[in-house]
Amino acid sequence: MKSVVVSSLVIGIGMGAACAQGQPANPVDGYLARAKAAAAFDFTGTLVRVCVAPQTAPGPDVAPPPPPARDTWYTDPAKVFDNLYFVGTKIHSSWALTTSDGIILIDTLYDYASEEAIVGGLKKLGLDPASVNYVIISHGHGDHVGGAKLMQDRFGSRIVMGGPDWDMIEQSVHRFPDGKPKRDIVAADGQKVTLGDTTVTLVATPGHTPGTLSMIFQVKDSGKPLTVAYNGGTAFNFPNDVPHFDIYIGSQRKMAKAAADAGATILMTNHSEFDNAVTKITMMAARKPGEPSPFEIGAEAVARYFKVTDECAQLARYKLQHADAK
Numbered sequence: 001m002k003s004v005v006v007s008s009l010v011i012g013i014g015m016g017a018a019c020a021q022g023q024p025a026n027p028v029d030g031y032l033a034r035a036k037a038a039a040a041f042d043f044t045g046t047l048v049r050v051c052v053a054p055q056t057a058p059g060p061d062v063a064p065p066p067p068p069a070r071d072t073w074y075t076d077p078a079k080v081f082d083n084l085y086f087v088g089t090k091i092h093s094s095w096a097l098t099t100s101d102g103i104i105l106i107d108t109l110y111d112y113a114s115e116e117a118i119v120g121g122l123k124k125l126g127l128d129p130a131s132v133n134y135v136i137i138s139h140g141h142g143d144h145v146g147g148a149k150l151m152q153d154r155f156g157s158r159i160v161m162g163g164p165d166w167d168m169i170e171q172s173v174h175r176f177p178d179g180k181p182k183r184d185i186v187a188a189d190g191q192k193v194t195l196g197d198t199t200v201t202l203v204a205t206p207g208h209t210p211g212t213l214s215m216i217f218q219v220k221d222s223g224k225p226l227t228v229a230y231n232g233g234t235a236f237n238f239p240n241d242v243p244h245f246d247i248y249i250g251s252q253r254k255m256a257k258a259a260a261d262a263g264a265t266i267l268m269t270n271h272s273e274f275d276n277a278v279t280k281i282t283m284m285a286a287r288k289p290g291e292p293s294p295f296e297i298g299a300e301a302v303a304r305y306f307k308v309t310d311e312c313a314q315l316a317r318y319k320l321q322h323a324d325a326k
Contacts, residue, residue, distance in 0.1 A: 031315035038307035042297060045273035046234060046305065051312035055237040063174045064142060067112035074113075077121030078281045080295060081219040081226070083198070086281060087121035089113050092143050093270045093277050096122060097217065101196030102133040105151065106215070106230065107144045107270045111178055114147025119154075132157045133195050136187075136202070138232030138270050139209040140165030148181040159184040160193060162204065162211025187213055203258050207248030208233020214255045216262045221293055228266040229259035229302055234274050234309060236316060245317040249310060256306035259299075266295050267302045 032051060039047040049055075073089040080086050085096040088109060094117065095106040103122075108114050122129045135157045137145050145165075151157040161169075163186045169176065170183065189204035200217040212233035218225050238244050259267075272278045280294035287293065 027318055028315060031311045031318065035308050035311035035315070038304040038311065040304065042276075042301055043274070043305055043308050045276065046308050047312070049235055049273060050309060051315060054312070054316060055235050056240045058237050058239065061172050061174050063177050064110070067110075070116075074116065075278055077117070077125050078284070079125060080281065080284070081221050081293070082223065084219045084228075085122075085125050085127065086277060087118045087125070088272075088277070089117055090278055091272060093268070093272060093275075094118055094147070095268070096125075096127060096132070097198060097200070097219075098127065099196035099198035102131045103127065104193065104195055104198065104200055105132045105135045105157065106200075107138055108135060108147030108151060110143050111146035111150070114150050118147055119150070130155050134193055135159050136193060136200060136213065136215065137161040137165070138214070138230070139212040140168045141209065142175055144270050145169065145181065149176075149179050152181050152184070160187050160202075160213075161185070162187050162206075162209075162213050164206070165209050165211030168209065168211070187211075201258075201262075203255055205232055205251035205255050207244070207251045208235060208238060212251070214251075214258070216258055216264065219266070221296065226266055226293075226296060227262050227264040228268050229255065229262070229264035230268045231255060231274070231305070231309075232270070234269060234271070236313070240316065240320065242317055242320055245313050245320070249313045249317070252306050252309045252313065256303060256310070259302050259306070263299060264302050265298050266293075267297060267305045268295070 035047060035051050073091060075090045078086045083098045087096055088094040092109050093107060094109050097104040097106065109117055119129045132151055132155055135148055135151050137148060137159065140161060148159050152159055159181050166183050166186060169180050187202050191202045193200045200215050203214040203216065205212050205214040214232040215230040217228050219228055267275055269275045283294040
């Protein structure tokens with residue numbers, strides 16, 4: 001009996017110490033607290049999307065709805081770095097990485113926006129859409145692959161995408177009523193897409209989709225080289241079960257290490273809700289000479305982004321396990 005009392009006392013003291021140190025005793029609360037701390041004020045959109053109100057299943061294979069009103073998605077293109085330009089929308093991002101021998105385009109929006117935002121945006125910025133040699137698709141959802149067919153058909157751009165996502169597009173019956181891009185370059189983990197003086201390193205990060213690609217590349221800010229970690233898939237719109245979350249968590253940790261090893265101080269994604277791209281572009285107008293770009297957040301903040309996705313995925317995984325235990 002005495003040992004039971006002592007054990008209970010030790011447990012109680014331990015719990016009290018944990019509470020005194022701000023460590024929640026409930027694992028769910030712990031995951032959420034760590035995610036909130038990592039998000040801080042930098043990644044509130046990511047926190048909401050994957051911790052507070054996560055999507056819990058893949059979307060059905062149905063035809064897309066009619067295009068929304070232009071004023072809900074259009075935003076002006078912008079030069080972000082010496083060699084990186086934003087040609088996206090208020091919600092979805094497309095990036096033009098200029099090189100000494102043409103352009104590498106990253107992601108292509110929905111098809112309804114690609115003509116004006118990408119083709120028109122490049123022209124507004126004084127860039128030639130016909131010089132887009134490569135288009136890298138982070139994953140095969142319509143909001144990122146929608147303009148790939150346009151770039152392939154009109155300009156002869158080479159399309160790079162993960163093999164499982166090429167399969168996903170080809171197997172879809174209803175998602176692409178206006179046609180699909182033809183299978184082209186199947187990406188490999190660690191593959192380097194080089195054009196002129198610029199290289200994009202592909203990192204296979206399955207989870208969001210089976211073929212999701214993340215990337216590491218360099219930009220220049222008034223000649224200063226900076227490294228970008230581009231996360232190719234964030235939300236949980238995949239089959240929500242423990243094995244799929246294990247894949248997702250492994251990929252986020254893999255990309256976190258790749259970003260740290262590369263010394264990345266910039267975090268970019270294909271949705272402004274995750275990296276605040278549109279807001280940061282607006283902030284650039286008030287940037288003073290010598291000040292860092294709003295996009296240059298530092299290696300510690302880049303690491304915190306992947307801490308958010310990791311902890312939130314662990315939270316969701318724990319809930320699934322707990323539900324199974326019941």
